[in-house]
Amino acid sequence: MGEPGDRQGEPARPLGYAEAGVDIAAGDKAVELIKEHVRSTHRPEVLGGIGSFGGLFSIGALGRRDPVLVSSTDGVGTKSLIARLVGRYDTIGLDVVAMCVDDIAANGAEPLFFLDYVSVGQLVPERMEAIVAGVAAGCRHAGCALLGGEMSEHPGIMEPDEFDLVGFAVGVVERDETLPRGVAPGDALVGVGSPGLRCNGYSLARRALLEVAGRSLDEPAWPGTHRTLGDELLEPSVIYAPSLVDLRRHVDVHAFVHVTGGGIAGNLERVLPDDCDAVVERGSWDEPRIFAEVQAAGAVPDDEMEHVFNLGLGMLVVVRRDDRFRAIDLLRAAGHDAWAVGEIRPGDGRARVVRS
Numbered sequence: 001m002g003e004p005g006d007r008q009g010e011p012a013r014p015l016g017y018a019e020a021g022v023d024i025a026a027g028d029k030a031v032e033l034i035k036e037h038v039r040s041t042h043r044p045e046v047l048g049g050i051g052s053f054g055g056l057f058s059i060g061a062l063g064r065r066d067p068v069l070v071s072s073t074d075g076v077g078t079k080s081l082i083a084r085l086v087g088r089y090d091t092i093g094l095d096v097v098a099m100c101v102d103d104i105a106a107n108g109a110e111p112l113f114f115l116d117y118v119s120v121g122q123l124v125p126e127r128m129e130a131i132v133a134g135v136a137a138g139c140r141h142a143g144c145a146l147l148g149g150e151m152s153e154h155p156g157i158m159e160p161d162e163f164d165l166v167g168f169a170v171g172v173v174e175r176d177e178t179l180p181r182g183v184a185p186g187d188a189l190v191g192v193g194s195p196g197l198r199c200n201g202y203s204l205a206r207r208a209l210l211e212v213a214g215r216s217l218d219e220p221a222w223p224g225t226h227r228t229l230g231d232e233l234l235e236p237s238v239i240y241a242p243s244l245v246d247l248r249r250h251v252d253v254h255a256f257v258h259v260t261g262g263g264i265a266g267n268l269e270r271v272l273p274d275d276c277d278a279v280v281e282r283g284s285w286d287e288p289r290i291f292a293e294v295q296a297a298g299a300v301p302d303d304e305m306e307h308v309f310n311l312g313l314g315m316l317v318v319v320r321r322d323d324r325f326r327a328i329d330l331l332r333a334a335g336h337d338a339w340a341v342g343e344i345r346p347g348d349g350r351a352r353v354v355r356s
Helices: 024-039 079-086 092-105 125-142 202-212 229-233 241-247 263-271 289-298 302-308 321-333
Strands: 067-075 110-120 145-153 163-174 188-193 253-258 276-282 313-319 338-346 351-355
Touching: 024 125, 024 145, 067 092, 079 092, 079 163, 079 202, 079 229, 092 110, 092 125, 092 163, 092 241, 092 253, 110 125, 110 241, 125 145, 125 163, 125 241, 188 276, 188 321, 202 229, 202 289, 229 289, 241 253, 241 313, 241 321, 253 263, 263 276, 263 302, 263 313, 263 351, 289 302, 313 321, 313 338, 321 338
Parallel strands: 110 145, 276 351
Antiparallel strands: 067 163, 110 163, 188 313, 188 338, 253 313, 276 338
C-alpha cells in the first residue's frame, strides 16, 4: 500500500489551485476588466476605491432629517439559464439591479448603493466583464453606486458555463415618508408597463416553450417578428426606481407594488389594510405577446398565469382617484407605459384580477 498521495506507487504530483479548478489569474484579470465599470457608478458619498475589504458610503453627506435605511436582496432566478443557452450576458446585470432597487423603491426609498455576487463554474474574464457591465449600467440608471461585490468560482459544483447572479441594494427614506401609508377605499390603481417577464416565472415559461412545445430560442418569437424567442425571454427588466422617486415629488402616492413572484394580486395584498380590497381589471392594459405564447405552449390556465406572471404590469401605483391621470401623464413622460387598471374598495385585505 502506497503512502498518502501515491497512486500505485508513483510519486504525488504537486497540486495547485488551478489543478483544483480555480484560476486566480483569471480572477485577477476579471477584476481589472470591471474596475472602470464599477467606477462609473460612484456617487459623491462613496469613500475610497476598489480593493478595500468593505465598501464605504457616507450617510451623513445625504443631509437627511430622520433617515431610515431600506435593504433588499434578490436574484435573476432561472433567467440565467436562458442567458447561458443564448450566450448573451450583457443584460442579465440590469435584471438583478431592477429586482433589488425596485423592491426598496416600493417602500418609498431612493437607492443608494448596490452589491453583487456572481458564482460561476469556470471564471472567464470577458464573460464576467459582460455581466458586471450590465450591473453597472443598471446602477447608473437607478442612481446607485456599485459599492462592492464578489466573484466565486465553484468547480465540481457548477458546470463550466453555469452561473448565478444575486444582488443586494440599500436605499434611504425619511421615517415619515415610508410606504405604504394612507391606502383607502376609493383610491385608484395605476399600472406601469413591463415589456417582458422580468425575472419571474422562467421555470414555467421554459418548460412550456422549450420542453412541451419543443421550440428553439433561435426561432422567431411569433410570426411576423424579427425578434427571436431568446430575445423576448432575455428582454431586460425595466428599472422603475428613479421614476417612482420622482413621481412622489409631484403626486401623493399611497403605495407602490412591485409585481414579482405571486403575480398582480399576490403582491397587491402586501400593501392592503385589513379593511380594503383591490380589484384589477385585466384588459385595461396592453399585455405583451410573450405571455400568450407561454400560455398557448403549455396550456397554462388563466388563474395560473395570473398567479405566476406580471402579465405586462411590473409596478402598480396606488393614488387618490383624482390624481390618477396626473400620475399616468408623469409616468408616460418618464418613458413608461401606464394605464388606469383598477381601484381600492372596502373589504378584508384581498386582491383579485377580473376580466374587464
